[in-house]
Amino acid sequence: MDIEQFRKAGYQAIDRICDYYYSLQERSVVSKVEPGYLRQHIPLEPPEKGEDFQAIADDYQKFILPGLTHWQHPSFFAYFPTACTFEGMLGDLYASSTCNPGFNWLASPACTELEAIVMDWAASFLGLSPAFTNASGIGGGVIQTTASDSVLATVVAARARYQREHPDVKLEDLVIYTTSQTHSLGSKAGLVFGVHVRAIDVDLDDQLSLRGEALRNALEEDARIGRHPFILIATVGSTSSGAVDSIPEIREVAKDYPSLWVHIDAAWAGSALSCPENRGVLHLEDFNAFADSVCTNFHKWGLVNFDCSALWVRNRKNLTEALDITPTYLRTKHGDAGTVIDYRNWHLSLGRRFRSLKLWFVLRGFGVEGFRTYIRRCIELNNLFAQQVKTSEHLQLVTKPSLALTVFRLIPRPVSPDQPKFSLGPLNELNRIFFGRLSARDDIMLTQTSLNGIFCVRLAVGAARTTEEHVQQAYDIVSKEAKVALESWEQTANTAGAIIVA
Amino acid sequence: MDIEQFRKAGYQAIDRICDYYYSLQERSVVSKVEPGYLRQHIPLEPPEKGEDFQAIADDYQKFILPGLTHWQHPSFFAYFPTACTFEGMLGDLYASSTCNPGFNWLASPACTELEAIVMDWAASFLGLSPAFTNASGIGGGVIQTTASDSVLATVVAARARYQREHPDVKLEDLVIYTTSQTHSLGSKAGLVFGVHVRAIDVDLDDQLSLRGEALRNALEEDARIGRHPFILIATVGSTSSGAVDSIPEIREVAKDYPSLWVHIDAAWAGSALSCPENRGVLHLEDFNAFADSVCTNFHKWGLVNFDCSALWVRNRKNLTEALDITPTYLRTKHGDAGTVIDYRNWHLSLGRRFRSLKLWFVLRGFGVEGFRTYIRRCIELNNLFAQQVKTSEHLQLVTKPSLALTVFRLIPRPVSPDQPKFSLGPLNELNRIFFGRLSARDDIMLTQTSLNGIFCVRLAVGAARTTEEHVQQAYDIVSKEAKVALESWEQTANTAGAIIVA
Structure with missing residues (x-):
């Protein structure tokens, strides 16, 4: 493809993306394809001769688009949102057009320098302590691929620090602390x-x-049996329910365990720190004061296209001392002099995309105000949904709504005031039927979860085009399916005599 | 930014990318900026209000482009190439426009299915054994971020397999085998x-x-002292010199060590397997017969924009048994039934980009023929350079040219036939001066390396726009700087009497 052919194909791509967004609402959220559908449309071998790009672009429309789950659909309420903004897309496009792997300063100075600056912007507008900024010269921020990636780099740094301080401890005796609600990355x-x-x-x-006492008990118990907890992955906004660990209490306990690295996983909720009114409930002040590292994924709720996981550390040396390998072919005069950041020593991989560009585009395009407006709207919309669940006949909030996430379940109203409570087993069965009905629909997408054995349904607001109307529709659908599920369950259960167990 | 604003900004981005490629040859390869340049142009805080996108796009041209090292410049011969094709760019753009993290089948069926198919295409056209294909149902291919990422996932799988077979072995006693020439990822x-x-x-x-005997000696020695090598990272085309480990000999040794996982790192040279004439020298038949995993980065020499590291394994269960964690919120009926691939269990992270799309676009756009033509042209151009080095007065090939890579150094011609040989120290000093001169230029970019203590210069051909003319220019520059370096060195050295040491 030559430059002019690219211009033509590029214009068409832009037009088709516009068409996609105009038509998004008319599409079903969930793809209707069955496993193996694509093998029926695509040959098993690559073509011998190059094909005209028009044919390729058309096949994308014909075979790929129908097989996508539309995460940007206004009725997508599953998992957590994946950000996708035009600003982010353009950032990705410009970055992709020059393709440089940016592993050290010389490999492309602008990549390193923009990342260092923009991560400081992000730290500032989320209210993070200046200790975490690149400008501090001690702490610093780096963009990783995913929150898992951020945790892996952090665990390596924490383990290396712990082993420096306790050189005789065996790997077999090391322990990573999480809670039963930590993301599977733990x-x-x-x-x-x-x-x-x-x-x-x-x-x-x-x-x-996570409460301080539970943490302290675990630490004491492990000390007694010769185990060595070296990192705690604390969560600010868990995936299942948006739970926020008690950072003030953890801070108190951590004073007695200075070798324990505390990582704050705010992959989803971190974006909400942009609004000052959320900082208290998310314990910003506390983790600012003592956490060793903080992560938030701008590609989740932060308007930046996947992938853009922001990781800040209080002491960059913990990363570089654990990860620095500089073979001859990667040595540069600036790197040797220590005057520049060589980001390859801040993460597990060597090569990296120029991801700061899209973060820069988004932060400038939206501004602090625009970013906050978006976050606040998501929270308001979620409250609208949660409020209706609260007052509904058959639905119940399982936990307090957290920011833009509601976790609820279906629970039958007692027939009489003295009817014994329903036991967990049948209720879970009922909710599985309920969720089964919801997930069989293609006009809405929600996800399930389990909270201490309670089967629940999650609704997370975040797609940029979701309005009050979509949330109302979501409630109406949920409410309708709840009734149908309840009726079918009551019939079966009454027959089986299985409903009521105290 | 609304849809119509995006159309405008998108067209402009496409136009500016076209301008970039029209102007590429006139730019200097290496950026002239000094460390810290960008802080002078960018405010220290994000803007309060959103900015017009035109201002942002203009700032990209003004402040970012001048700070880039132009990896696509026809006179870029440093490191290894980073692929950047229009087909790849468009694949990335379409993928970025729907932004879905594709961690399981349901999260976007097309993402999983296309990856499974296209990785089989790639396996087939590189000549890999059908055992490595997804269609085999046992082996399989997955796209990772980088070769480091591929190695990390492989090491986890290898370690888990080894520990299943040797449950009493301590982590402390495990050993990863590499050679002194393995990429720093080892x-x-x-x-x-x-x-x-x-x-x-x-x-x-x-x-x-790496020869069989050296490997066997190491294995026997480690067995004697109670160490447990569980994986060998064998290289087919090393970064420093394009070295190819002796896979036939390794295959023989591996027969006696069935628990040793052999990973083939063909990150760069793997793309050359597309041409049947390279398969012998790269030992394809041998590693097809026994290797546990193979990796090649299409984003290096394989025409696909960063990132696209292809990893194939002979037994996918080794990955999934080592990495599968399926919390409730990630369970799906298809996943539970085992009818689909859930790629999140094939790598370290959870979320992933839709990278197979650009691989599909590239393989279709170029076809097998177009891909081979590109690879063969790079090799021919490199041979052109190497041939001139071979016959030059002052330059010397340090190793045989490997595919599209030449490693050479400057070596003074003896004044008389009975003059003693130059010793390594002064020669390295001379070559540092030589490379210093080359790297001070901004019209060409090469990298240094060290081969068993010998300081060398590398030239790797790979940018899509490099022609005979650029390679000739490169040789002329190298030759000219060699003479200048030699003169200045001879003056200094003669004064110091340091040249000649037998």
């Missing part, structure tokens, strides 16, 4: 590094938040 | 996992290739 880190993971239990009465 | 994997790395020495006489 257990996956355990698999990756081959070390123990201790998932501390948290209570629904505490809104699934 | 030592970095050691840092990441906290395990030993043994870099087996290789000889210049063997063209820096």
Whole structure:
């Protein structure tokens, strides 16, 4: 493809993306394809001769688009949102047009310098302590691929620091701390590094938040049996329910365990720190004061296209001392002199995309105000949904709504005031039927979760085009399917005599 | 930005990318900026109000472009190439326009299905054994971020397999095998996992290739001292010199060590397997017969924009058994039934970009023929350069040219036939002066390396727009700087009497 052919194909791509967004609302959220659908449309071998790009672009429309789940659809309420803004897209396009892997300063000075500046912008507008900025010269921010990636780099840094301080401790005795509500990245880190993971239990009465006492008990117990917890992955806004660990209490406990690295995983909720009114409930002041690292994914709720996971550390040396390898072919005079950041020593991989460009485009395009407006609208829309669940006949909030996330379940109204409570088993069965009905629809997408054994349904607001109307529609659908599920369950259950167990 | 504003900004981006490629040759390859340049142009805080996109796009031209190293410049011969094709760019653009993280089948069926198919295309046209294809149902291919990422996932799989077979072995006793010429990803994997790395020495006489005997000696020695090598990262086309380990000999040794995972890192040279004439020298038949995993980065020499690291494994269960964590919110009926691939269990992270789209666009746009034509042209151009080095007065090939890579150094012609040989120290000093002169230029970019203590200069051909003329220019520049370096060195050295040491 020559330059002029690219111009033509590029214009067409832009036009088709515009068409896609104009038509988005008319599409079903969930793809209707069945497993294996694509093998029926695509040959099993690559073509011998190059094909005309028009044919390729048309096949994208014909075969790929129908197989996509439309995460940007206004009725997409599943998982967490994946940001997708035009500003982000353009940032990605410009970055992709020069393709440089930016692993050290010389490999493309602008990539390193923009990342260092824009991560400081982001730190500032989220209210992070200046200690985390690149300008501090001690702490610093770096863009990683995903929150898992951020955690993996952090675990390596924490482990290296711990081993420097405790050179005789065996790998087998190291422990990563999480809670039973931590994202699967916690257990996956355990698999990756081959070390123990201790998932501390948290209570629904505490809104699934890790409390100081539970942490202290675990630390004391592990000390007694010769295990060495070296990092705690604390969550500010968990995936299942938006739970926020009790950072003030963790801070108190951490004073007695200075070797324990505390990582704040705010992958989703971090974006909400942009609004000052959310900083209290997210314990910003506390983690600013003591956390070793903080992560938020701008590609989730932060308007920046995937991938853009922002990681800040209080001491960059913990990363570089754990990860720096500089072979001859990567040495440069600036790197040797220490006058520049060589980001390759801040993460696991060597090569990296120029991701700061899209973050820069988004922060400038939206401005602090625009970013906050978006976050606040998502929270308001979620409150609208949660409010209706609260007052509904059959639905129940399982936890307090958290920012833009509601976790709820279906619960039958007692026939009489003295009817015994329903037991968990049948209720979960009912909610599985309920969620089964919701997930069979293609005009809305929600996800399931389990909170301490309670099967629940999650609704997360975040697509940029979601309005009050879509949220109302979502409630109406949920409400309707709840009734149908309830009726079918009551019939079956009454027959089986299984409903009521105290 | 609304849809029509995006159309306008998108057209402009396409036009500016066209301008960039029209002007590329007139730009200097290396950026002239000094460390810290960008802080002088960008405010320290993000704007309060959103800005007009035109201002942002203009700032990209004004402040970012001048700070880029132009990896696509026809006179870029540094590191290895980073692919950047219009087809790849368009694939990235379409993928970025729908932004879905594709971590399981349901999250976007097309993402998983296209990746499974296109990785089979790639396996087929590189000549990989059908055992590595997704269609085999046992092996399979997955796109990772980088070759480091591929190695990390592989090490986790290899370690888990080894520990299943040897449950009593301590992490402390595990060893990763590399050679002294393996990419830094080998030592970095050691840092990441906290395990030993043994870099087996290789000889210049063997063209820096790992020989069977050296491997066997290391294995026997480690067995004696109770260490457990569980993976060998064998290289097919090393970064420093394009060295190819002796896979046939490794295959023989591996027969006696069935628990040793052999990973083939063909990050750069893998693309050359597309041409049947390269398959012998790259030992395809041998590693097809026994390797546990193979990696090639299409984003290096494979025409696909960064990032696109292709990893194939002979047994996908080794990945999934080591990495599968499926919390409730990620469970789907298809995943539970095992009818679909859930790629999140094939790598370290959870979320992933829709990278197969650009691979599909490139393989269709170029076809097998177009891809081969490009690879063959790069090799021819490199041979053109190497041939001139060979016959030059002062330059010397340090190793045989490997595919599209030449490693050479400057070496003074003896004044008389009975003059003693120059010793390594002064020669390295001379070559540092030589490389210093080359790297002070901004019209060409090369990199340095060190081969068993010999300081060398590398030239790698790969930018899509490089022609015979650019390679000739490169040789002329190299030749000219060599003479100047030699003169200045001879003056200094003669004064100091330091040249001649037998």
